[in-house]
Amino acid sequence: MIETKDLKVYFTKGGFLSKKSVVKAVDNVSIKIRRGEILGLVGESGSGKTTLGRTTIGLQAPTEGQVIYYDSKGVPHLITPKTITKDIRRKLQMVYQDPYSSIDPYMKVYDALRQPLYYAGIRERTEIEEMIHKAFDDVGLPYELLNNYVFQLSGGQRQRLAIARALLMNPDYLVADEPVTMLDASLKGLIVEDLKKINQSRGLSILFITHELPVAKVIAHRIAIMYLGKIVEIGPTKRVVENPLHPYTQALLQAYPRLEPEARDKFFKVNVRELELVWPKSGCRFHPRCPFVMKRCETEEPPLKEVEPGHYVACWLY
Amino acid sequence: MPPLLRVEGLKIYFHMPRGVVRAVDEVSIYLNKGEIIGIAGESGSGKSTLALGIMRLIMPPGLIEGGNIYFEDTEVLHLPEKVFNSEYRWKRIAMVFQGSMNGFTPVYKIRDQIKEVLEVHGYTGDPDQRVNELMKMVNLDPSIADRYPHELSGGQKQRAFIAMALALNPQVLIADEPTTALDVITQTHIINLLKQLRKELGISIIFITHDVALMSMIADRIYIMYAGRIVEHADTADIVRKPKHPYTQLLMEAVPDLSKEYIKGIPGFMPDLARLPPGCRFQSRCPFVMDICKREEPRLKRVESSEVACWLYG
Numbered sequence: 001m002i003e004t005k006d007l008k009v010y011f012t013k014g015g016f017l018s019k020k021s022v023v024k025a026v027d028n029v030s031i032k033i034r035r036g037e038i039l040g041l042v043g044e045s046g047s048g049k050t051t052l053g054r055t056t057i058g059l060q061a062p063t064e065g066q067v068i069y070y071d072s073k074g075v076p077h078l079i080t081p082k083t084i085t086k087d088i089r090r091k092l093q094m095v096y097q098d099p100y101s102s103i104d105p106y107m108k109v110y111d112a113l114r115q116p117l118y119y120a121g122i123r124e125r126t127e128i129e130e131m132i133h134k135a136f137d138d139v140g141l142p143y144e145l146l147n148n149y150v151f152q153l154s155g156g157q158r159q160r161l162a163i164a165r166a167l168l169m170n171p172d173y174l175v176a177d178e179p180v181t182m183l184d185a186s187l188k189g190l191i192v193e194d195l196k197k198i199n200q201s202r203g204l205s206i207l208f209i210t211h212e213l214p215v216a217k218v219i220a221h222r223i224a225i226m227y228l229g230k231i232v233e234i235g236p237t238k239r240v241v242e243n244p245l246h247p248y249t250q251a252l253l254q255a256y257p258r259l260e261p262e263a264r265d266k267f268f269k270v271n272v273r274e275l276e277l278v279w280p281k282s283g284c285r286f287h288p289r290c291p292f293v294m295k296r297c298e299t300e301e302p303p304l305k306e307v308e309p310g311h312y313v314a315c316w317l318y
Numbered sequence: 319m320p321p322l323l324r325v326e327g328l329k330i331y332f333h334m335p336r337g338v339v340r341a342v343d344e345v346s347i348y349l350n351k352g353e354i355i356g357i358a359g360e361s362g363s364g365k366s367t368l369a370l371g372i373m374r375l376i377m378p379p380g381l382i383e384g385g386n387i388y389f390e391d392t393e394v395l396h397l398p399e400k401v402f403n404s405e406y407r408w409k410r411i412a413m414v415f416q417g418s419m420n421g422f423t424p425v426y427k428i429r430d431q432i433k434e435v436l437e438v439h440g441y442t443g444d445p446d447q448r449v450n451e452l453m454k455m456v457n458l459d460p461s462i463a464d465r466y467p468h469e470l471s472g473g474q475k476q477r478a479f480i481a482m483a484l485a486l487n488p489q490v491l492i493a494d495e496p497t498t499a500l501d502v503i504t505q506t507h508i509i510n511l512l513k514q515l516r517k518e519l520g521i522s523i524i525f526i527t528h529d530v531a532l533m534s535m536i537a538d539r540i541y542i543m544y545a546g547r548i549v550e551h552a553d554t555a556d557i558v559r560k561p562k563h564p565y566t567q568l569l570m571e572a573v574p575d576l577s578k579e580y581i582k583g584i585p586g587f588m589p590d591l592a593r594l595p596p597g598c599r600f601q602s603r604c605p606f607v608m609d610i611c612k613r614e615e616p617r618l619k620r621v622e623s624s625e626v627a628c629w630l631y632g
Contacts, residue, residue, distance in 0.1 A: 213576065214578065217578075218579065241576065255506040256502055257505075257531040257532035258531055258576060259531050261558045264534065270503060274504040
C-alpha cells in the first residue's frame with residue numbers, strides 16, 4: 001500500500017555562525033507496508049523514525065527517492081507535499097505522541113472532530129454525527145464526552161480522541177507516532193488493544209513508531225529497526241525478537257528492562273557503548289559502538305540482505 | 319540500627335481553587351544505609367511530590383500539612399529553613415531529576431557549574447580536583463568537565479548531573495525518573511552507574527520511576543503508590559512474583575516486558591485527588607471491589623512478608 005524507494009530526507013543545519021552540516025535523517029530507505037499490516041518502526045530518538053513517518057504521508061518532502069501510495073484500486077500515486085491531493089491526504093493520517101499538545105484543549109470535543117470534516121466539505125449535520133459516532137465506537141469512547149471540553153478529558157481519553165479524529169476520514173494508512181509513550185502503563189495496553197482492533201475491523205495499515213520494543217512486539221506484524229537514518233533490520237516480529245541478527249537489535253533486546261528481581265544485585269550486561277555525539281564518516285553507522293566491528297565495517301556500508309525468508313539485516317557479519 | 323532516613327505520616331496538600339488536592343497523604347517510608355528503594359506509581363500518584371517533600375522543596379499552593387522526617391535521629395522537617403539548607407539539602411540528601419540533564423545553564427562550562435555548587439556550600443578543598451574526582455566517579459573523562467553542556471550527549475549530561483549531586487558527598491540520593499528521557503542502551507549504563515555508586519560509596523538511593531520493570535532490576539524494596547497513598551510495600555521479589563494489592567497485580571500485567579505476548583491495560587482512571595470518594599482510592603478500577611471498600615479506607619497492614627492496604631486481606 002505504501003512503498004518508499006531509496007528514500008532520502010536530508011536537513012542542513014548551521015551555516016550562520018557555525019559550519020554548515022547535513023543531517024541524514026532518512027538515508028536510502030526502501031520499505032513496503034502491506035494492506036492491513038502493522039509495521040513497527042523501532043529506534044531511539046534521533047534515528048529518523050518520525051521523519052520517515054511524516055514523509056510517507058506527504059508532510060515532509062523527500063530529498064531524493066519516492067514515496068508511492070497504492071489506492072484501493074491499486075493505482076499508484078506519488079506522495080510529496082506538492083503533489084498530494086486533498087482526497088489522498090484524507091486516506092493517509094497521523095496520530096501524534098503527545099495528546100496534550102496535539103488537540104486544542106479549549107475546544108469542545110465535538111468541535112475538535114467536526115472541524116476536519118468541515119474542511120473536507122462534509123457539512124450536513126446527520127452525516128457529521130454518523131461519522132463521529134462511528135469513530136467514537138471504534139475507540140470505545142462514550143458519546144456523552146462530545147459535549148465536554150478537551151481539557152476535561154484524561155490522558156487516555158485524549159489519545160483516544162486523537163485516534164478517533166484520525167479515523168474520521170476512513171483512512172487506508174495511519175502513522176501512529178509513539179502513541180503510547182506518554183501514557184502510563186495502565187493505559188498503554190488499552191490503547192494498543194484499540195489499535196489492534198481498528199486494524200482488524202477496518203483493514204487499516206499502521207506504521208507504529210516507537211522506541212519501546214516490547215510494545216512493538218505485542219502489536220506489530222513486522223518490525224523494522226532504524227539506526228541513524230537507516231533500516232538495519234526488518235522482518236516478522238517473532239523472528240526479530242527471537243533471532244535478532246543485527247548487533248544493535250541484540251543490544252536493544254538485552255538492554256530493555258524485564259521484570260527480573262533476581263537481576264538486581266548484578267550489573268546489566270550491555271556490550272554496546274552508550275550513544276555519543278559521533279557520526280561515523282564512512283562505513284556502517286553502528287561501527288563505533290559495535291562489539292563485533294571488523295575492518296570492512298569502517299569503510300563500506302553494508303546493504304540489507306535477506307538472511308532467512310522475509311528477514312533482512314544490514315550487517316557484514318552475514 | 320535505625321534507618322538512615324525515615325518519613326512518617328507525611329501529608330502534602332495543594333490548595334487549589336477547585337479544592338484541596340491531597341497529593342501525598344500520610345505516607346511513611348524508610349531507607350536503610352546502603353539500600354536502594356523504589357517508589358513506583360503512575361503520573362499523578364504523588365511520587366515526585368513525595369521526593370520534593372523530602373527535599374523540602376514544596377512551593378505554594380503546595381503545603382506540607384503534617385508528618386515527620388527523620389534523618390538518622392534528627393527530625394529535619396521542622397528545622398529552620400536556614401539550618402536545613404546549610405546542613406542537609408545537597409549536603410546529606412541530594413536529588414537528580416528527570417530532565418536534570420537540561421538543568422545545566424547552557425552558557426557555563428560543566429566544571430564552573432559544579433564548582434559553584436561547591437563554593438555555595440562552603441567546600442574547603444581544591445574545587446578543581448574535586449570536580450575531576452567526581453567526573454571519574456561517574457565514569458566520565460575529567461576533560462569533559464571543560465565542555466559546555468550542549469557539547470555532551472544526553473547520557474553524558476545525566477552523568478555530569480549525577481556528579482554534581484554527589485559533589486558534597488551526600489548519604490542519600492533521590493533519583494526521580496533519572497533515565498526516562500534517555501534511550502534504552504544509555505539507560506542501562508546509568509542504572510549500572512547507580513549500582514556502582516552504591517557499591518563504592520555506600521550511598522543510599524531512593525529511585526522513583528513509573529517503569530516497574532526497570533525498578534525491579536535495581537531496587538531492594540519497592541513502595542507502590544496510588545493516588546497519594548502507599549498501597550503496597552514489599553521486597554522487590556515479592557512485589558514482582560507475589561503482588562498482593564489488586565493494583566499491583568494489574569500493574570505487573572500492564573508493564574511492557576519482552577517476555578509478554580500481550581500487555582493488558584487497567585480500565586478507568588485515577589480519582590480526582592481534590593474530590594476523593596469515601597473508602598478505598600482504587601475502588602472504581604478494582605475487579606474485586608466489595609461493600610466495605612466504598613465506605614472505609616483500608617490501612618497498610620502486614621500480610622505475610624508484605625505490607626498491603628486492601629480489604630481483601632481483612
